Amino acid sequence: xxxxxxxxxxxxxxxxxxxxxxxxxxxxxxxxxxxxxxxxxxxxxxxxxxxxxxxxxxxxxxxxxxxxxxxxxxxxxxxxxxxxxxxxxxxxxxxxxxxxxxxxxxxxxxxxxxxxxxxxxxxxxxxxxxxxxxxxxxxxxxxxxxxxxxxxxxxxxxxxxxxxxxxxxxxxxxxxxxxxxxxxxxxxxxxxxxxxxxxxxxxxxxxxxxxxxxxxxxxxxxxxxxxxxxxxxxxxxxxxxxxxxxxxxxxxxxxxxxxxxxxxxxxxxxxxxxxxxxxxxxxxxxxxxxxxxxxxxxxxxxxxxxxxxxxxxxxxxxxxxxxxxxxxxxxxxxxxxxxxxxxxxxxxxxxxxxxxxxxxxxxxxxxxxxxxxxxxxxxxxxxxxxxxxxxxxxxxxxxxxxxxxxxxxxxxxxxxxxxxxxxxxxxxxxxxxxxxxxxxxxxxxxxxxxxxxxxxxxxxxxxxxxxxxxxxxxxxxxxxxxxxxxxxxxxxxxxxxxxxxxxxxxxxxxxxxxxxxxxxxxxxxxxxxxxxxxxxxxx
Amino acid sequence: xxxxxxxxxxxxxxxxxxxxxxxxxxxxxxxxxxxxxxxxxxxxxxxxxxxxxxxxxxxxxxxxxxxxxxxxxxxxxxxxxxxxxxxxxxxxxxxxxxxxxxxxxxxxxxxxxxxxxxxxxxxxxxxxxxxxxxxxxxxxxxxxxxxxxxxxxxxxxxxxxxxxxxxxxxxxxxxxxxxxxxxxxxxxxxxxxxxxxxxxxxxxxxxxxxxxxxxxxxxxxxxxxxxxxxxxxxxxxxxxxxxxxxxxxxxxxxxxxxxxxxxxxxxx
Amino acid sequence: xxxxxxxxxxxxxxxxxxxxxxxxxxxxxxxxxxxxxxxxxxxxxxxxxxxxxxxxxxxxxxxxxxxxxxxxxxxxxxxxxxxxxxxxxxxxxxxxxxxxxxxxxxxxxxxxxxxxxxxxxxxxxxxxxxxxxxxxxxxxxxxxxxxxxxxxxxxxxxxxxxxxxxxxxxxxxxxxxxxxxxxxxxxxx
Numbered sequence: 001x002x003x004x005x006x007x008x009x010x011x012x013x014x015x016x017x018x019x020x021x022x023x024x025x026x027x028x029x030x031x032x033x034x035x036x037x038x039x040x041x042x043x044x045x046x047x048x049x050x051x052x053x054x055x056x057x058x059x060x061x062x063x064x065x066x067x068x069x070x071x072x073x074x075x076x077x078x079x080x081x082x083x084x085x086x087x088x089x090x091x092x093x094x095x096x097x098x099x100x101x102x103x104x105x106x107x108x109x110x111x112x113x114x115x116x117x118x119x120x121x122x123x124x125x126x127x128x129x130x131x132x133x134x135x136x137x138x139x140x141x142x143x144x145x146x147x148x149x150x151x152x153x154x155x156x157x158x159x160x161x162x163x164x165x166x167x168x169x170x171x172x173x174x175x176x177x178x179x180x181x182x183x184x185x186x187x188x189x190x191x192x193x194x195x196x197x198x199x200x201x202x203x204x205x206x207x208x209x210x211x212x213x214x215x216x217x218x219x220x221x222x223x224x225x226x227x228x229x230x231x232x233x234x235x236x237x238x239x240x241x242x243x244x245x246x247x248x249x250x251x252x253x254x255x256x257x258x259x260x261x262x263x264x265x266x267x268x269x270x271x272x273x274x275x276x277x278x279x280x281x282x283x284x285x286x287x288x289x290x291x292x293x294x295x296x297x298x299x300x301x302x303x304x305x306x307x308x309x310x311x312x313x314x315x316x317x318x319x320x321x322x323x324x325x326x327x328x329x330x331x332x333x334x335x336x337x338x339x340x341x342x343x344x345x346x347x348x349x350x351x352x353x354x355x356x357x358x359x360x361x362x363x364x365x366x367x368x369x370x371x372x373x374x375x376x377x378x379x380x381x382x383x384x385x386x387x388x389x390x391x392x393x394x395x396x397x398x399x400x401x402x403x404x405x406x407x408x409x410x411x412x413x414x415x416x417x418x419x420x421x422x423x424x425x426x427x428x429x430x431x432x433x434x435x436x437x438x439x440x441x442x443x444x445x446x447x448x449x450x451x452x453x454x455x456x457x458x459x460x461x462x463x464x465x466x467x468x469x470x471x472x473x474x475x476x477x478x479x480x481x482x483x484x485x486x487x488x489x490x491x492x493x494x495x496x497x498x499x500x501x502x503x504x505x506x507x508x509x510x511x512x513x514x515x516x517x518x519x520x521x522x523x524x525x526x527x528x529x530x531x532x533x534x535x536x537x538x539x
Numbered sequence: 540x541x542x543x544x545x546x547x548x549x550x551x552x553x554x555x556x557x558x559x560x561x562x563x564x565x566x567x568x569x570x571x572x573x574x575x576x577x578x579x580x581x582x583x584x585x586x587x588x589x590x591x592x593x594x595x596x597x598x599x600x601x602x603x604x605x606x607x608x609x610x611x612x613x614x615x616x617x618x619x620x621x622x623x624x625x626x627x628x629x630x631x632x633x634x635x636x637x638x639x640x641x642x643x644x645x646x647x648x649x650x651x652x653x654x655x656x657x658x659x660x661x662x663x664x665x666x667x668x669x670x671x672x673x674x675x676x677x678x679x680x681x682x683x684x685x686x687x688x689x690x691x692x693x694x695x696x697x698x699x700x701x702x703x704x705x706x707x708x709x710x711x712x713x714x715x716x717x718x719x720x721x722x723x724x725x726x727x728x729x730x731x732x733x734x735x736x737x738x739x740x741x742x743x744x745x746x747x748x749x750x751x752x753x754x755x756x757x758x759x760x761x762x763x764x765x766x767x768x769x770x771x772x773x774x775x776x777x778x779x780x781x782x783x784x785x786x787x788x789x790x791x792x793x794x795x796x797x798x799x800x801x802x803x804x805x806x807x
Numbered sequence: 808x809x810x811x812x813x814x815x816x817x818x819x820x821x822x823x824x825x826x827x828x829x830x831x832x833x834x835x836x837x838x839x840x841x842x843x844x845x846x847x848x849x850x851x852x853x854x855x856x857x858x859x860x861x862x863x864x865x866x867x868x869x870x871x872x873x874x875x876x877x878x879x880x881x882x883x884x885x886x887x888x889x890x891x892x893x894x895x896x897x898x899x900x901x902x903x904x905x906x907x908x909x910x911x912x913x914x915x916x917x918x919x920x921x922x923x924x925x926x927x928x929x930x931x932x933x934x935x936x937x938x939x940x941x942x943x944x945x946x947x948x949x950x951x952x953x954x955x956x957x958x959x960x961x962x963x964x965x966x967x968x969x970x971x972x973x974x975x976x977x978x979x980x981x982x983x984x985x986x987x988x989x990x991x992x993x994x995x996x
Contacts, residue, residue, distance in 0.1 A: 041729045043739060044747045044965045109747070114962055120939060121922050121964065199624045203923055203938050246827050256562065267856045268925070269936045270943040273598025274858030278573030281845060282565070285838040292834040296827070350845065355934040359925055359960035426929050428960050431968040435734045488820045495547045496554030502547055506562055513566055517597060525600065527862035528940035531623040533897075533922050535964065537741075538667075538749040577849045578858075583946075585859075595858055603859040603944045604873075604916065607890060611990050613877040619870050731969050738898035738966025747965045750897050750921075780869045781876055781920055786899035 001480070003081040004071060005390050007088055011068025012383060012390075014092075015061050016464060018099065019376075022056040023460045025049045027453040030415075034446045035436045043432035044537075047112040050430065052103055054115030057371075059134050060099050062221040065379050066175070067091070067141045069224050070168050072386055074145060076481050077162035078152045084144045091140030094133050102130025110536045114430065116214070117190060119206045122532045125194035128186050135179050142176035145169050153499070160490045161498050163247055164231040164483050170251040171223030173504050174216060177511070178259050181212025193532045200529040204271030205522040211262035212515060219258035219287075221371055225334065225378035226251070229298050232385050234484035236327035239305025242297045244486035248497045250297070253290040255503040257283055260510035263518070264349055268358060271528070276518055283514065284349045291342065295335070302331070304487070326401045330381035333409040337373035341366060344420065359430075362423025365416040372456075373412040377405065380463055389481045393473040400466055407459035414452030418445035618682040618778045620673045622751045627668050627701060634668065634698075639706025642699055645691065654710045659760045665712030667745070670754040671704040674778075683778035713758050725798040727791070735790045740799055752780065761804035768796045857935065857945045865920050865939040868894060874918060880991035881907055888912040892991075895924035895937040895959060898966035902993035904973045905957070908982035909949045917943045925961030928974050936961060949976040 002008070029049050032040050040046055075082055082088060104126070105111045111123035149169050153161065189206045192198050230247045234240055241247065263280035266272050303317055311317030322328050344366040347353045357363060384401055388394050395401070422445045427434065436443040496502045522528070550556055578592035585601065586592050595601075627634065643654075646663075650656050654664030663671060677683035678692045679700075692700075726732075731739040743750035756764065770776035771788035779785055788796075849855050868874040874894055880902045882890045889911055894901045896919065907913055917926060917937050924937040930953075935943045937959075959970035975994050977985075985992055 039726075039730045041724065042747070043730060043742070043968065047962075047965060112965065118923055118962060202940065204941055207923075207938070243823055243827055245824075246831075256558075266936075268934050270857060270938055270941040271598070271860060273596050273860060274577070274856045275570070275573040275593070275596030276598065277856040277858075278577060278596075278845075278849070279566070279569040282569045282572075282842050285842050286565070288838055289831075289834055292837075293827075293831060296830045296834075300826075346841070350841070355927075355932040358927070358934050426956075428958055430962040431733075432965075433730065433733050433968050437734075487823070494554050495545055495552065496558070499547070502555060502558060505548070506558060510562065510566070521598065525862060527600075527864070530865050530939040531625075533751070533964075534624065535748050537747055538745050539755070572846055577846070577855055580850045581855065583859075598858065598860040600860045600862050603861050603942070604890065604914070607873065608882055608884060610873050610875055610878040611882075613875065617869060617876055621866050621870065623866050731966065733969040736899060736903065736969055736971060738969035742964060742966030742969075743897060781874075781879075781894050781896055782901045782903075783896055783899060786901060786903050789903075 001079070002072065002075050002389055004075065004085060004088070007082070007085065007092070008068045008072050008386075009390050010092060011064050011071070012386075013467075014096070015064035015068065016383070016467065018056050018064075019061045020460050020464055022053050022061065023457055025053040026057075027450070027457050029053065030446075030450045030453045033432065033434060034450045035443045036447060036450060039433050044109050044112055046432035047114070047430075048106055048109055051106045051112055051114050055102055055106065055131065056099075058115050058217070059131060060095065062224075062371075062375075062379075063134065063138045063175075064095065065382070066171060066220065066224050067138060069227070069382055069386070070141060070145055070172060072390075073164045073168040073227065074148050076389075077164040077168075077483060078148065080148075080152060080155075082144070083148050083151055087140050088144060091137040091144075094137030094140070098130040098133025098135075098137060100130070101126045101133065102128075112535060116210065117185070117206070119185075119190055119193075120201045120203050120530050120532045121535050122190065122193050122201070123535050125191060128190050128194055132183065132186050132191075135183055139176060139179070142172040145172040158492065160493045162483070163241075163244055163486070164227060166248055166497075166500070167223065167227045167230065167251045170255050170500055170503070171220060171227070173500055174223065174255050174258060174507075175220040177504070177507060178213050178216035178220065181209045181262070182214075184212075185209035199532050201532050202522060202525065202528045203530055204269070204528055205519070205525075207266060207269060208263070208272065208515070208518055208522060211265045212259070212511075213262070214265050215262040215284075216259040218367070218371065219254050221375050223251075223254070224382060225375045226254075226294060228378045228382050228385075229294060229331065229334075231483040232382065233298070233327050233331045234301040234305065235482060236385060237302065237305045237322050237325055237331075239301050239308060239484075241484045241486040242300035242304065244488065244490050245497065246293055246297050247486075248493075250290040250293045252497070252500070252503040253293075254287070255500065256506045256510065257287040257290070259507055260514035261287060263514070267354055271522060272518055276514065279514055281349065283510070288342075288346075291338075298331070298335075301484070302328075324398070324402065326384050326398065326405060327381055329402060329405050330377050330384075333405060334374045334377050334381075337369050337377070337409070337412060341370035341374055345370065357423055359428060360423035361419045361427045361429050364429045365419030365423060368419070369412065369416040373409075373416065377408055377412075380405065380408065383463075383467060386481075387467060387470050388476075388478045391471055391473075392475050392478060393470055394476040394478065395466075395470060396473055397466060397469070400462065404459050404462040404466060407455050407462065411452045411455030411459055415449045415456060416452075418448045418452075421445050615777065616681040618673070618677050618780050619680060620676045620752070620780075622669065622673065622780070624751065627672060627704070634672075634701035634703070634705025636702075636706050636709045639702035639704070642695075642703050643706050646703075649687070654707050655713045656760075659762045661754075661759055661763055662713055663707040664710035666707055666755055667749070667753075668704045668708035669751055671707055672700055673752045674754075675700045675703065677778040683776065712755075725795075725802050727795040727799050728802050732790070732795070737787050737790050737795075740803075750783075753784075756803040758805045759803055761800045764800035764803055765796055768800065772796075857943060859942075859944040861942040861944065862940055863918055863942050865918065868918065868920050873916070876901065878991055880993040881905065882991055883986050888914065890914045890916060893917045893926075893972075894920055895926065895963075895970075896920040897922065897964050898959075898970040900926070900957065900959070900970070900972035902972070904975060904994040906975045906977060906982070906985065906992050906994040907949060908979045909952045909976050910979060911982075912946065912948055914944065914946050922963050923961055924959045924963045924970070926957055926972075927960050929956045929958075931955065934960075952976045952978050 105124040111127035113123045261280045261284040264284045306317035306320040309320045311320030574593045574596040578586045649660045655662045678688045728740045731737040741747040743753045745755045768788045771785045919937045919939040927934040955974040957972040
């Protein structure tokens with residue numbers, strides 16, 4: 001049963017509202033940068049928009065989805081009302097205040113530093129304070145998830161923790177720890193300069209601290225999607241989860257391996273030694289393992305559903321799947337995009353190949369396919385699945401939902417494939433202009449991307465309309481929410497898989513081994529303190 | 540029963556030993572490969588020997604160019620002003636507006652009584668403090684040559700230059716906004732010419748962002764702006780640090796020089 | 808349906824676990840293979856991420872030391888190798904046209920005078936971040952003569968899109984002729 005519907009709806013609605021605005025910004029950026037539009041008379045407008053788009057899509061939107069979904073999982077899987085409801089609201093308000101504080105100076109052109117900050121460029125302090133508030137607001141959620149799990153465990157000693165909550169708390173702890181890197185950068189490096197206490201900054205140290213957050217944040221975005229893969233989709237398509245144990249191991253591995261690998265973003269940086277670059281590169285290879293395990297478990301779960309529906313043959317069972325079910329459709333789209341995006345990711349993680357695509361449009365294509373594609377389409381699926389339980393009204397217009405998912409899938413493919421291509425041709429990312437004179441391959445590709453972006457805008461609007469119209473539907477008797485059941489449901493679990501202590505411990509230990517020395521040495525490197533460069537117009 | 544209660548962190552817990560052991564082995568293996576084995580394939584002297592290899596792979600700072608030829612010294616003096624955000628800040632180093640006003644009496648002939656002049660000389664009213672200070676220092680050191688300015692700055696101390704800069708920075712600018720709005724911003728000012736390595740003027744000169752040491756350009760006399768751009772382009776003026784302005788001016792066409800000078804002069 | 812499962816529960820559980828283990832083993836092996844390839848290229852082609860950490864004060868580059876303007880460009884060292892020194896700054900590289908000989912060991916020394924920049928040389932795998940406070944040192948050798956673009960690939964402010972330089976690779980003889988005159992070598996655009 002859900003007892004805090006308003007809390008969850010507030011999170012989801014705010015998430016999807018800011019998402020809708022940021023999608024519009026993204027499409028505008030593609031349009032004005034394409035040959036369809038002349039050069040923007042003020043390039044700063046473009047960089048403001050990139051900063052806002054990145055900040056909303058990277059920090060605000062996925063965090064709110066993870067929080068809203070997390071609160072829902074907490075109540076639904078533990079069967080107890082959320083402990084700390086007031087704190088949850090306080091965290092929510094912090095995120096609103098933080099988002100406004102961050103986006104207003106960006107819109108005014110005071111903080112065109114992109115969401116990756118890029119010190120020693122320093123903008124208006126309110127932007128950084130806003131981002132810190134968003135992070136602190138989300139930490140409230142992290143703490144609450146831990147408290148709720150522990151309260152349940154005390155009440156149910158030695159009972160297996162439900163898989164959804166296990167995964168949810170893994171996501172929370174992952175975020176809690178991985179956000180520390182960016183928080184340290186903001187609090188001890190950037191804010192003292194932005195507030196005028198000092199005028200120097202160690203750009204190399206800042207980049208290392210940011211890399212602590214930068215890679216694992218992707219896995220934090222990914223977690224809700226994976227939770228849906230394991231605990232919603234198999235039930236929704238009438239199947240069973242193939243393996244509960246493997247699911248837990250996958251989430252545990254994410255917790256251990258997604259954080260101490262961030263230096264692979266710094267392969268080309270002069271402030272980190274190659275030894276640590278190699279260590280991080282190998283651990284990056286390890287983080288692919290839980291995803292590959294997930295592919296197996298979920299495909300097997302889907303096959304179970306197909307065979308239960310009478311599917312036959314080696315591949316013939318595919319026809320027996322409920323393709324008209326939005327969850328099925330979303331899963332299939334998500335896996336296709338994850339496959340292409342993951343293949344691109346393998347190229348990025350290998351040092352030799354990375355140097356051919358580093359900082360080109362290829363990278364933009366890659367992470368839009370993974371995050372905007374594979375992950376966000378599962379956010380849609382989560383919303384469609386939860387909405388009737390939050391509003392008490394059945395989902396109407398299944399056809400419209402299918403159209404929306406198809407549009408998002410096609411739009412994302414049409415947007416990102418040309419990006420990969422122009423990246424290989426050498427088109428850099430983060431540029432307000434591009435001269436297409438005599439470059440028909442680039443021009444055609446970029447126009448295709450813009451058209452794809454337009455499909456994404458239509459799909460996003462459709463998504464919001466579908467959710468909104470559900471609120472005015474007629475009240476219906478909604479069957480109680482259930483998560484997927486495993487074929488072999490655990491009756492007792494080894495301690496290691498019934499809590500996260502071991503995995504959090506390993507994550508922290510690896511942080512010390514993989515990041516301890518580089519950070520300690522850079523802190524001691526006073527020679528590398530460089531003057532800040534304050535940005536923004538100064539008349 | 541309690542005696543046998545399983546503990547998570549215990550060598551008897553196979554999950555703990557297996558996971559921690561595997562991670563430890565993986566870590567030790569990567570450290571061996573990354574810090575010892577791979578550096579051994581490098582032909583750099585600073586990677587030779589076990590300790591050297593480990594230190595270099597760990598990123599210990601050291602001088603990586605041992606046998607370099609000595610730096611080539613400049614033929615003509617170049618700017619030696621060190622620009623930092625706090626170069627003019629602080630109670631001791633900051634300029635005094637009042638003292639600057641007195642010192643500025645000698646400048647009024649060319650630069651006007653209130654820093655705005657009808658002659659073809661730069662308007663100093665409201666100019667950025669750091670920019671005035673830098674140019675004065677460059678006139679003193681000979682990095683920027685001017686038959687008129689060179690004798691004017693002889694005998695001025697560093698504090699005098701700071702005071703003068705503070706004074707002129709404090710004066711109100713001539714009204715240029717109306718004049719500039721009178722005609723649209725030319726492309727060279729608004730967008731630069733990215734394909735020819737020309738950033739928008741405003742990305743350094745204050746409209747969109749300020750590069751420390753770069754001056755505010757409006758309103759400045761048309762002929763002054765034009766002559767300076769041409770001097771940068773022909774390498775006759777070279778006190779821009781590390782050629783930052785010569786790199787831009789060299790690529791500008793005569794039309795672009797005219798268009799930008801007209802725009803910032805506020806005249807057709 | 809649930810009964811069917813529980814009836815065969817023990818068999819299927821064992822089978823499921825076996826299949827999973829086999830898959831997990833395969834996946835870990837694939838990753839191990841990838842790591843093996845990385846080690847192989849690192850050892851035999853000596854391809855390794857840059858590892859030469861060195862600090863420098865970005866505010867005084869133009870005043871003294873190896874990054875003074877007159878010392879930028881290509882220098883011929885005693886052993887015949889070339890050292891190329893480049894400054895990245897908002898919004899240009901100095902020198903704007905870099906000339907180097909083909910088939911000669913080249914050491915790049917690059918640093919930034921203000922914010923974080925990046926550089927890549929198109930058509931090669933030279934790709935480095937350029938950060939204030941640090942010198943990026945990396946070694947390379949150009950096989951063929953030709954012209955390359957060298958854009959700044961990291962966002963460095965509103966003028967970022969306009970920041971790039973040219974790299975001209977000439978043959979060894981042409982380069983030695985140019986090198987006959989003293990000083991550092993650059994080219995005209």
